[in-house]
Amino acid sequence: MWCSMEKDTSIIVKGIGKRYKIGASQERQDTLRDLIVSQVQNLGNVFRKGARSKKDEIWALRDISFDVKQGQALGIIGRNGAGKSTLLKILSRVTDPTEGYGELRGRVGSLLEVGTGFHPELTGRENIFLNGAILGMQKREIEARFDEIVEFSEVQKFIDTPVKRYSSGMYLRLAFAVAAHLEPEILVVDEVLAVGDADFQRKCLGKMSDVAESGRTVLFVSHNMSAIQRLTQESIVLEKGNVLLRAPSGEAVDFYLNRGLSKVGERYWEEDEIPANSAPFKPLAIRIIDKAGVVSDSVRSVDPITIEIEYELLEDITGLRVGYYLLTTRGEPVFTSFDIDSEELFKEFTSRPKGVFTSRCVIPPQTLNEGRFVLGINASSYMVRRYFQDDQALSFSVDASGAPGTQWPEPRPGAVRPALEWTIDQRGRS
Amino acid sequence: MAEAKTLPSNQIVTIKPAKGWLGIDLQELWHYRELIYFLTWRDIKVRYKQAALGIAWAILQPVLTTLITSLVFGYLLKVDTGSDLPYPVFTLAALLPWHLFQLSLQKSSISLVGNSNLITKIYFPRIIIPLSSVLAVLVDFGISLLLLFGTMLLYKLPLTWTALWLIPLTLLAILAALAVGLWLSALNVQYRDIQQMVPFLQQIWMYATPIVYPISIIPEGTIRSIYSLNPMVGVVQGFRWALFGGTPPDMTLLFSSAAVVVLLVSGLFFFRRMEKTFADVV
Numbered sequence: 243m244w245c246s247m248e249k250d251t252s253i254i255v256k257g258i259g260k261r262y263k264i265g266a267s268q269e270r271q272d273t274l275r276d277l278i279v280s281q282v283q284n285l286g287n288v289f290r291k292g293a294r295s296k297k298d299e300i301w302a303l304r305d306i307s308f309d310v311k312q313g314q315a316l317g318i319i320g321r322n323g324a325g326k327s328t329l330l331k332i333l334s335r336v337t338d339p340t341e342g343y344g345e346l347r348g349r350v351g352s353l354l355e356v357g358t359g360f361h362p363e364l365t366g367r368e369n370i371f372l373n374g375a376i377l378g379m380q381k382r383e384i385e386a387r388f389d390e391i392v393e394f395s396e397v398q399k400f401i402d403t404p405v406k407r408y409s410s411g412m413y414l415r416l417a418f419a420v421a422a423h424l425e426p427e428i429l430v431v432d433e434v435l436a437v438g439d440a441d442f443q444r445k446c447l448g449k450m451s452d453v454a455e456s457g458r459t460v461l462f463v464s465h466n467m468s469a470i471q472r473l474t475q476e477s478i479v480l481e482k483g484n485v486l487l488r489a490p491s492g493e494a495v496d497f498y499l500n501r502g503l504s505k506v507g508e509r510y511w512e513e514d515e516i517p518a519n520s521a522p523f524k525p526l527a528i529r530i531i532d533k534a535g536v537v538s539d540s541v542r543s544v545d546p547i548t549i550e551i552e553y554e555l556l557e558d559i560t561g562l563r564v565g566y567y568l569l570t571t572r573g574e575p576v577f578t579s580f581d582i583d584s585e586e587l588f589k590e591f592t593s594r595p596k597g598v599f600t601s602r603c604v605i606p607p608q609t610l611n612e613g614r615f616v617l618g619i620n621a622s623s624y625m626v627r628r629y630f631q632d633d634q635a636l637s638f639s640v641d642a643s644g645a646p647g648t649q650w651p652e653p654r655p656g657a658v659r660p661a662l663e664w665t666i667d668q669r670g671r672s
Numbered sequence: 673m674a675e676a677k678t679l680p681s682n683q684i685v686t687i688k689p690a691k692g693w694l695g696i697d698l699q700e701l702w703h704y705r706e707l708i709y710f711l712t713w714r715d716i717k718v719r720y721k722q723a724a725l726g727i728a729w730a731i732l733q734p735v736l737t738t739l740i741t742s743l744v745f746g747y748l749l750k751v752d753t754g755s756d757l758p759y760p761v762f763t764l765a766a767l768l769p770w771h772l773f774q775l776s777l778q779k780s781s782i783s784l785v786g787n788s789n790l791i792t793k794i795y796f797p798r799i800i801i802p803l804s805s806v807l808a809v810l811v812d813f814g815i816s817l818l819l820l821f822g823t824m825l826l827y828k829l830p831l832t833w834t835a836l837w838l839i840p841l842t843l844l845a846i847l848a849a850l851a852v853g854l855w856l857s858a859l860n861v862q863y864r865d866i867q868q869m870v871p872f873l874q875q876i877w878m879y880a881t882p883i884v885y886p887i888s889i890i891p892e893g894t895i896r897s898i899y900s901l902n903p904m905v906g907v908v909q910g911f912r913w914a915l916f917g918g919t920p921p922d923m924t925l926l927f928s929s930a931a932v933v934v935l936l937v938s939g940l941f942f943f944r945r946m947e948k949t950f951a952d953v954v
Binding site: 334337377378 | 684685686687689706707709710711713714718721789790792793951
């Protein structure tokens with residue numbers, strides 16, 4: 243009765259929703275003792291007429307409906323916690339929806355994370371077969387593509403070495419190579435392009451567009467807006483578990499980036515936007531402040547630009563560094579900076595006590611070119627733990643008026659516009 | 673062509689909320705047979721990868737256990753084997769299927785949690801995980817079987833055609849381990865108490881199985897029947913009979929097999945019911 247799917251439709255979902263019990267991390271019934279305790283509490287609740295229901299639950303996704311035509315590449319964009327990963331998990335059947343219905347035509351290959359199932363003790367060769375099988379390839383298919391996979395990964399020399407001896411770059415290349423040679427009818431890709439060096443990323447993007455051009459359906463989740471625009475024709479924007487917009491990718495990316503704009507140079511994190519595992523670090527706000535000390539979405543290149551990150555530490559943290567990366571709207575990094583980069587602060591803040599902090603950074607005048615920039619924030623203890631990361635924390639505009647070279651109205655390529663010192667000498671004169 | 677055979681490209685997969693108790697989808701399991709093979713192969717490969725003695729452990733473990741039990745129960749406590757069998761052979765014949773069962777149980781009960789990275793990222797029938805961890809133990813068993821035959825040769829005990837019964841008996845042991853493994857692995861996803869419990873469970877189970885003592889010390893009648901509900905009683909008695917003759921353990925085997933069927937069917941249903949939430953809770 244539901245098989246109303248048309249021949250050229252690849253994915254169709256209707257009213258998909260996924261409900262999680264919240265506080266799962268704290269109230270998880272991980273041990274029998276917890277179970278017994280909670281059962282006793284529930285027993286008490288029975289008399290209060292199901293008091294526990296509604297409020298301990300959260301809808302990670304609600305009423306999601308869309309369809310994808312065969313051979314179409316659809317981008318999915320949204321902030322952390324918007325429900326992107328949950329949606330992909332449902333589409334790749336890792337988890338079941340709580341409500342709704344969907345149909346997929348053909349084999350779904352999911353690259354929710356490359357290298358899934360890689361075993362460190364096994365050699366590269368062995369892992370290709372194992373990983374291929376896990377991703378749903380037949381042994382014959384893997385054998386037929388083995389040489390191609392090895393060549394793509396560029397680890398020929400180490401193919402019989404256990405992957406635990408690989409560098410992280412080699413490991414990722416091999417993992418991506420296997421995944422990239424999977425040929426499902428529907429390819430689900432999440433964030434894989436965040437890995438590897440620029441060269442390898444280019445190779446990956448090339449492979450992905452091959453997949454899309456060969457008539458397969460691609461679902462692509464990424465924070466890399468330029469990759470979204472290059473690889474997909476259409477995108478959907480997710481926010482808080484709902485589809486806000488479906489539009490041609492250029493339009494969707496603009497819409498998404500400009501949602502930061504409505505926040506006028508300032509962003510507060512709401513409880514449900516903070517992943518549970520970021521504790522004891524809790525982001526509070528990030529803001530852009532202009533020369534006059536006013537929070538602003540648009541700042542001038544010739545003025546100093548202040549970036550403030552406000553956060554709370556629920557416990558003492560050792561080795562914490564809080565910083566940001568500045569990116570163009572196309573996703574190209576401009577620079578990265580952390581609050582304890584300098585020697586003095588590094589020594590002073592080896593450990594931070596619990597409490598509320600503000601890390602403030604001033605970008606000197608004459609640094610940025612005109613255009614729109616995106617700030618991603620990162621709070622981590624180097625080599626120990628990443629507490630929190632939001633690749634699209636906030637976006638802001640820089641106005642170049644008055645900057646060097648603005649006597650000509652043409653746009654200048656490049657993300658930075660430093661005031662540089664030139665000298666001009668004429669030959670034969672001093 | 674190859675593609676068309678495995679999964680037609682126009683096959684429609686449906687996504688909907690899971691409801692109720694579902695049976696096991698054998699057709700789907702068959703489709704994933706290569707994954708079963710590769711995961712089994714991985715478990716075997718990895719188990720002895722960084723052990724200096726490698727696969728020799730498959731021989732050493734039963735040898736050492738046989739030596740210890742022979743010393744304690746055979747030599748010091750002078751347990752009567754109920755026949756003229758030398759104690760080491762008597763106990764080794766029981767230790768082999770027991771080790772198969774014990775190791776399968778141990779591996780399968782933690783298998784889902786140990787493979788949580790797969791469960792949270794890729795779809796495949798979850799039963800493949802405990803299944804392949806049980807199958808991987810078979811290799812050890814095969815090797816240790818050679819040890820048994822060698823020991824029998826040493827004691828000049830003949831090997832007869834009844835030894836072919838070892839095949840269905842081994843299958844029974846595997847099914848028993850899988851049945852219990854299904855229950856324990858699914859429960860362990862929710863309650864990590866299970867993995868703490870398994871060593872004790874194994875110890876109790878071992879003493880509830882006629883390994884170091886003969887079944888003749890268990891009173892016949894109702895008590896013996898209840899005792900035989902332990903699947904391993906049937907397997908162990910079957911092993912001894914198939915190798916050394918004597919009266920066939922008809923009733924014991926019947927009770928044990930019935931217990932396996934009940935455990936396995938209920939285990940499959942329980943597992944299928946729980947698997948819907950594995951990715952969310954593991």
